[in-house]
Amino acid sequence: MERKSTFDLIYDVVRQIPRGKVASYGQVAALAGNAHWARVVGYALHVNPDPDGIPCYRVVTKDGRPSSAFAFGGENRQVELLLADGVRFEDGHVVMEEFAWQPLPPDDGGYYL
DNA sequence: CAGTTGACGGCCC
DNA sequence: GGGGCCGCCAACT
Secondary structure (H helix, E strand, C coil), rough: CCCCCHHHHHHHHHHCCCCHHHHEHHHHHHHCHHHHHHHHHHHHHHHCCCCCCHHHHHECCCCCCCCCCCCCCCCCHHHHHHHHHHEECCCCEEHHHHHHHCCCCCCCCCCCC
């Protein structure tokens, strides 16, 4: 039944990234089940079987910087898409402190600073 | 089947 | 502070 491969798990996570937020490869990897899949995540997105349903442009490195080998239109294209999502860039890198996707918000409430 | 690659991350120098 | 190397896992050839 579990025909879903490691890639499918990654795609599922990336697909859950809300608009206006970004997730790092390690973030996606951890959510997929293993924090050591960062490289595998990159590989999975590289094959990207569904770029229309999998917003790979919302996936950036932990530095909040887009990948250097973006094949779906260019690095600049990714920045443009993220800006359209409401993500703000600072000196060429995403303000991850504000746009890092947080699937598990605490009950304290005062988490968004 | 075994070796190499890969859109990363973290640690070392 | 910047650059380089190793390590993790799965997929590709």
